[in-house]
Amino acid sequence: MNETIPQLLSYDDPSLEAAFATLADEVRTETSSQRDAEVFRLRWLGRKQGRLKLISEAWLKSAPAEARKPLGIRFNQLKQQIEAALVAAAAAPPVTSAKAGIDITLPGMVRAPGIPHPLLKTMQEIVSVFHDLGYSTALGPQVETDFYNFEALNFPPNHPARDTQDTLVLANQQAKPSRDRLLMRTHTSPVQIRSMIAQAPPIRIVVPGKVHRNDAADATHSPVFHQVEGLCVDTNITFSDLKGTLDYAMKALFGSGVKTRFFPSFFPFTEPSADVQISCIFCAGMGCRKCKQSGWIELLGCGMVDPAVFASVTEERRKLDPADDAYNPAKVTGFAFGMGVERIAMIQHGISEIGHFYSGDMRFLEQFA
Ligand code: PHE
Numbered sequence: 523m524n525e526t527i528p529q530l531l532s533y534d535d536p537s538l539e540a541a542f543a544t545l546a547d548e549v550r551t552e553t554s555s556q557r558d559a560e561v562f563r564l565r566w567l568g569r570k571q572g573r574l575k576l577i578s579e580a581w582l583k584s585a586p587a588e589a590r591k592p593l594g595i596r597f598n599q600l601k602q603q604i605e606a607a608l609v610a611a612a613a614a615p616p617v618t619s620a621k622a623g624i625d626i627t628l629p630g631m632v633r634a635p636g637i638p639h640p641l642l643k644t645m646q647e648i649v650s651v652f653h654d655l656g657y658s659t660a661l662g663p664q665v666e667t668d669f670y671n672f673e674a675l676n677f678p679p680n681h682p683a684r685d686t687q688d689t690l691v692l693a694n695q696q697a698k699p700s701r702d703r704l705l706m707r708t709h710t711s712p713v714q715i716r717s718m719i720a721q722a723p724p725i726r727i728v729v730p731g732k733v734h735r736n737d738a739a740d741a742t743h744s745p746v747f748h749q750v751e752g753l754c755v756d757t758n759i760t761f762s763d764l765k766g767t768l769d770y771a772m773k774a775l776f777g778s779g780v781k782t783r784f785f786p787s788f789f790p791f792t793e794p795s796a797d798v799q800i801s802c803i804f805c806a807g808m809g810c811r812k813c814k815q816s817g818w819i820e821l822l823g824c825g826m827v828d829p830a831v832f833a834s835v836t837e838e839r840r841k842l843d844p845a846d847d848a849y850n851p852a853k854v855t856g857f858a859f860g861m862g863v864e865r866i867a868m869i870q871h872g873i874s875e876i877g878h879f880y881s882g883d884m885r886f887l888e889q890f891a
Contacts (some may be wrong), residue, residue, distance in 0.1 A: 527580045533589035542596045544576070549603055553873050559611040566604045588790035640890045641748060641879050644867040646729045648750045651774045652728040655767065657752065660727040662713035665692065665732065669701035670712035675791040676836035683790045690745075707711035709764065710751035711791060714827075714858055718835040722848035723856075724756040730863070748863035755825075755849070755856030761794070761826060764857035768824060771799050775866065779806070783818065792825025793856055804867065819869065822871060824859035 528543050552562060553795035559567040564571050578597050585593055638646070649659060662670075668679075675684050679700050687708035690806035713729040737743045754763070769782045780803060784796040799820050802813035809815040829851040847853075864876050871890075873879075878886045 527576055530581050533593075538592060538596060540591075542600060545600055546603060549607065553607040553611065562611070563604075563608055564708070567586040567601070570766050586866070589871070592641055634891075635644050637887075637891045639879075639887070640663070640871065641863055641867055643890065644870060645750060646749060647775065648771075648861070648863065648866065649728050649730050651771050652726075653806070654754060654774075655726075655770070657726040657728045657754075660713050660717045660729050661731060662707070662710070662716050662729065664707055664732055665704055666712050667701060668703045668705060669813045670715050671705060671709070673701055674715040674831065674838075675711055675884045676828055676830040676834070677790050680804060681790070690734050690736050707731075709733050709860060710749045711858070711860060714753045714791075714831070715835060715838075718755065718832075719838045719850060723854045725856075726754045726756075728752050739877065741875050741877075742865070742868070743866065745882065747876075749860055750863060752859045753856065754858075755827065755854055757854055759826075759857060761857070764824060764826065764859070767857075768798055768859060772798070772821070776800060776803050783806070784824075785820075787823060787825075788821055789825055791828050791831050792823075793828040795823065795825035798822045798824055798859075804872075821865065821869075822859055822861035824857065827856040827858055861871055 528541065528544065531537065547568065552565075564572065567801060569575065574597065578593075582590065650823075655661075671689075672684060673679070689708050690702040692706075692881040710729045710731045713727075713731070717725060717727050729733050729749075731749060731751075732746060733749050734746050737745050739745060752767075754767070765784060766784075772780055772782050779801075781801040783799050785799060787795045787797040788793045797820055799818040801807040802810060802817050804810050804812040804820050805817065807817040813819050829861070832849040832851045832854075833883060835849050836846060839848065864879060867873065868876065
């Protein structure tokens with residue numbers, strides 16, 4: 523500490539009065555600005571380098587004998603002033619820095635609870651409509667063999683019907699027989715085959731899952747998307763059962779006011795096949811931009827299980843039991859259907875851009891909380 527010691531030029535009363543008044547002022551300004559009481563205490567009362575000690579030593583040394591007493595009294599008063607300031611500082615609430623303290627007036631940290639993704643929510647809704655009708659859930663792998671994805675579903679190798687499902691194949695499969703080659707499943711229909719091979723009729727299953735196609739992404743297409751497949755096989759299953767089931771399901775999903783209609787279509791694994799349309803939920807069938815002024819929205823594919831599919835299933839089942847006849851088309855019939863989850867969720871919520879589902883953007887997702 524390199525403190526300057528104030529000079530005392532004369533020891534008469536007015537000079538002492540003035541000198542000590544200056545010191546008292548110094549103490550006062552320091553107590554009002556000094557943040558750390560201990561620094562202040564050491565500066566003034568420190569035993570070796572304290573200001574009080576240094577000043578009193580300097581002034582008493584050259585003081586005439588008669589000035590010693592008044593000097594002593596004034597130094598004592600000054601010391602009392604300093605000590606009183608220290609007592610006051612100790613009693614005052616500590617001045618804490620913002621860093622060290624906790625500001626209890628700040629809003630708390632809110633941890634938002636998780637919610638199901640809107641796609642999963644719609645998928646679950648579809649599945650539970652069919653659970654209510656007595657269907658159970660079946661699942662299958664996303665990496666599938668050519669046999670389950672195509673061949674058993676009556677898409678022969680090199681058949682042009684395969685071109686409708688632009689397929690992503692796994693590399694280095696050429697050495698394998700065509701039926702064993704691996705690919706990303708293009709639809710959930712292979713689970714029909716897997717389930718029928720594993721289980722004799724009656725069978726009622728729904729199959730939610732992810733599917734992959736070599737499609738360029740645009741507002742309504744994504745190379746990875748989701749489907750829910752359905753399969754019902756039993757004695758005396760007719761096209762009316764298919765119509766009644768899907769009409770019920772569409773009303774359960776979109777409201778009891780929607781109408782359905784069935785248009786002839788083609789799938790290799792169903793015969794006859796149909797595309798199902800629902801009356802436009804945006805304009806109640808009047809015609810609007812969403813339904814391209816037609817009043818109808820195309821929603822899913824369906825049809826009666828083609829006997830060729832039962833034949834493939836039977837061939838596989840006979841590898842385990844040569845007498846198996848569970849899927850004899852003379853005894854059982856069935857229907858199947860498949861729908862795109864993204865498409866249904868987009869219609870339910872009026873979403874026009876499929877990419878929102880995969881963006882992870884909280885501003886989009888929070889709307890479903
Ligand atoms: N698997 C077909 C598709 O992805 C949909 C479908 C399923 C059609 C079941 C008929 C029966 O396009």
